[in-house]
Amino acid sequence: xxxxxxxxxxxxxxxxxxxELRCDPISGHTALYWYRQSLGQGxxxxxxxxxxxxPDKSGLPSDRFSAERTGGSVSTLTIQRTQQEDSAVYLCAxxxxxxxxxxxxxxxxxxxxIL
Amino acid sequence: xxxxxxxxxxxxxxxxxxxxxxxTYSNSAFQYFMxxxxxxxxxxxxxxxxxxxxxxxxxxxxxxxxxxxxxxxxFIRDSQPSxxxxxxxxxxxxxxxxxxxxxxxxxxIP
Numbered sequence: 001x002x003x004x005x006x007x008x009x010x011x012x013x014x015x016x017x018x019x020e021l022r023c024d025p026i027s028g029h030t031a032l033y034w035y036r037q038s039l040g041q042g043x044x045x046x047x048x049x050x051x052x053x054x055p056d057k058s059g060l061p062s063d064r065f066s067a068e069r070t071g072g073s074v075s076t077l078t079i080q081r082t083q084q085e086d087s088a089v090y091l092c093a094x095x096x097x098x099x100x101x102x103x104x105x106x107x108x109x110x111x112x113x114i115l
Numbered sequence: 116x117x118x119x120x121x122x123x124x125x126x127x128x129x130x131x132x133x134x135x136x137x138x139t140y141s142n143s144a145f146q147y148f149m150x151x152x153x154x155x156x157x158x159x160x161x162x163x164x165x166x167x168x169x170x171x172x173x174x175x176x177x178x179x180x181x182x183x184x185x186x187x188x189x190f191i192r193d194s195q196p197s198x199x200x201x202x203x204x205x206x207x208x209x210x211x212x213x214x215x216x217x218x219x220x221x222x223x224i225p
Binding site: 004006031033040041042043045048050056091093100101103104105106107108109111 | 119121123146147149151156157158159160161164166203207208209210211212213215216217218
């Protein structure tokens with residue numbers, strides 16, 4: 001079956017522009033996560049969605065970052081007024097849910113470069 | 116102190132060698148443990164998922180958890196060039212909070 005799909009795979013933009021990153025999770029997965037991965041760093045948790053519950057936004061680094069998940073499926077991560085330190089790979093993952101710590105399945109990420 | 120510590124390597128071994136990858140952690144509440152493999156410019160791919168202490172084997176891969184020492188390992192037998200990748204450990208106490216290591220870069224030389 002189809003895995004987690006992310007688009008675009010690469011994005012280059014100028015400092016100060018807004019960007020939108022898209023994630024299409026595995027069908028039937030109710031949990032969706034966004035992470036940021038920088039060179040030499042671990043995965044930095046950004047935000048978590050579970051079903052219709054309020055998202056856990058505790059990892060968002062600033063108010064320039066926001067995310068939504070429409071209809072319990074596709075999610076969009078938006079970064080406003082991008083800065084050079086936002087350059088990283090943004091990974092999306094989905095899982096069956098949180099009855100127990102279900103392992104996450106990742107997309108290939110969006111490689112974001114801010115000039 | 117980080118929740119999860121992982122030696123970044125790089126680790127270089129000849130083809131056919133046994134590889135040992137390790138992570139240590141500080142939170143005794145962790146009970147779910149995962150290993151991911153990440154190829155260059157790809158997302159992490161789940162290799163092993165274990166609950167609590169003990170060993171789990173899948174083909175050439177063995178995951179080992181020692182909760183008393185707060186130490187987990189991934190062993191790769193008969194390593195192949197296709198095993199060259201970055202290996203990430205991850206762990207969770209429950210629910211949605213997962214903690215990842217920074218990854219160990221492995222190269223298997225033909």
